[in-house]
Amino acid sequence: MSRSYKIHVPATTANVGPGFDVCGIALSLSLTLAVTIPAQPSASSSTPILPVITYAGLDSSNVPLDPYQNLLTRVALYVLRSHDIHSFPSGVTIHAHNQIPFGRGLGSSGAAVIAGVLLGDLLGNLKLPRSRLLDFALMVERHPDNVTAALVGGFVGSYLKELSPEDTSAASIPLAEVLPEYPPDAGPQWGMDPPRAPRDIGHYVKFGWAKEIKAIAVMPRFELATAKARGVLPETYSRKDMVFNLQRLAVLTTALARSPPDPDLIYEAMKDRIHQPYRMALIPGLPEILSTLTYTSHPGLLGICLSGAGPTILALATHNFDAIAAEIQRIFKKEGVEVDWEVLEVDERGSWVEEITNETS
Numbered sequence: 001m002s003r004s005y006k007i008h009v010p011a012t013t014a015n016v017g018p019g020f021d022v023c024g025i026a027l028s029l030s031l032t033l034a035v036t037i038p039a040q041p042s043a044s045s046s047t048p049i050l051p052v053i054t055y056a057g058l059d060s061s062n063v064p065l066d067p068y069q070n071l072l073t074r075v076a077l078y079v080l081r082s083h084d085i086h087s088f089p090s091g092v093t094i095h096a097h098n099q100i101p102f103g104r105g106l107g108s109s110g111a112a113v114i115a116g117v118l119l120g121d122l123l124g125n126l127k128l129p130r131s132r133l134l135d136f137a138l139m140v141e142r143h144p145d146n147v148t149a150a151l152v153g154g155f156v157g158s159y160l161k162e163l164s165p166e167d168t169s170a171a172s173i174p175l176a177e178v179l180p181e182y183p184p185d186a187g188p189q190w191g192m193d194p195p196r197a198p199r200d201i202g203h204y205v206k207f208g209w210a211k212e213i214k215a216i217a218v219m220p221r222f223e224l225a226t227a228k229a230r231g232v233l234p235e236t237y238s239r240k241d242m243v244f245n246l247q248r249l250a251v252l253t254t255a256l257a258r259s260p261p262d263p264d265l266i267y268e269a270m271k272d273r274i275h276q277p278y279r280m281a282l283i284p285g286l287p288e289i290l291s292t293l294t295y296t297s298h299p300g301l302l303g304i305c306l307s308g309a310g311p312t313i314l315a316l317a318t319h320n321f322d323a324i325a326a327e328i329q330r331i332f333k334k335e336g337v338e339v340d341w342e343v344l345e346v347d348e349r350g351s352w353v354e355e356i357t358n359e360t361s
């Protein structure tokens with residue numbers, strides 16, 4: 001019997017102002033994979049056929065389709081190899097439909113990593129619990145905010161557990177060893193087990209969310225790689241700046257659940273001194289956007305921040321969406337940056353897998 005599934009993974013915005021590497025919100029854009037796994041031939045029969053990957057939707061034209069290079073299948077193979085399964089099942093087809101723009105701060109890589117982990121789980125028929133799926137995702141993505149929100153949905157806070165020295169070294173294995181880009185003839189490494197993923201690395205809590213709050217995502221038409229946007233951050237911070245963020249984060253996690261939302265409380269609680277000030281130079285218009293738009297200049301606006309590592313701007317609002325987006329668009333345009341924008345809902349469901357058909361092969 002062949003097996004067919006759809007894997008649905010939402011986009012995410014991370015940080016939400018002061019919650020750098022801590023908070024994430026799942027949003028109503030998605031990456032969907034349609035997967036078919038044929039009945040497997042007996043071990044003695046012909047050479048296995050590698051997965052065939054196709055894409056449609058946003059940013060799909062330059063994605064590598066070689067399963068040893070594509071992020072979805074590399075992550076899936078990592079999960080399989082971690083369970084002593086050293087190759088893909090034969091004849092798998094994967095069709096990705098993507099609504100999440102790449103490199104804009106809306107969690108495209110986090111969504112791909114979660115989709116890859118869920119794909120590995122299906123290909124190996126592993127039936128892993130959510131906590132173990134998160135372990136594998138964290139071994140790849142390394143910071144929990146996007147992947148946790150993408151997996152569990154809603155507005156989420158997460159931390160990484162302090163690991164034993166042995167687990168710490170297992171979890172700090174370079175990404176190139178977790179996800180080697182290896183062709184099948186790569187020699188001895190091909191058959192080796194991957195680095196062990198420690199258990200229960202990520203822990204999270206879902207916060208409440210006031211239904212009337214929507215997320216306006218204003219997406220500049222340029223990519224900013226997360227690695228580059230992390231590269232400009234300092235190693236250490238002053239106590240003053242840490243306290244500034246902690247005070248606001250503590251208030252924000254509850255303030256966004258209260259109905260009706262209080263703009264006076266939320267606007268200040270979405271300010272940040274840990275990442276946004278250092279990323280200003282990478283995103284033309286950001287300083288003016290963060291200082292010009294307020295809940296008094298734009299009624300309906302609750303708070304404004306960089307989405308993830310940027311360059312997308314996240315404005316939380318209850319109404320007046322067009323005027324808020326138009327003002328952000330105007331400021332970007334002055335800097336020569338064109339944008340697209342959307343009003344998004346919070347996706348409380350997170351990732352889910354749907355079994356589609358069960359035909360006889």
Ligand SMILES: Nc1ncnc2c1ncn2[C@@H]1O[C@H](COP(=O)(O)OP(=O)(O)OP(=O)(O)O)[C@@H](O)[C@H]1O
Pocket residue numbers: 012014031063070071072096098101102103104105106107108109110112146224225226227307308309310
């Ligand atoms: N669906 C996908 N399939 C394959 N590769 C993907 C997919 N989505 C993202 N990627 C890879 O991830 C890269 C973008 O990752 P990056 O972390 O820089 O940005 P992001 O995840 O969109 O932003 P942020 O982490 O700030 O939210 C893309 O350039 C591409 O290489």
Ligand SMILES: N[C@@H](CCO)C(=O)O
Pocket residue numbers: 014015020021022143145146226229230275308309
């Ligand atoms: N917390 C991460 C999110 C981006 O993936 C960052 O801001 O670098």
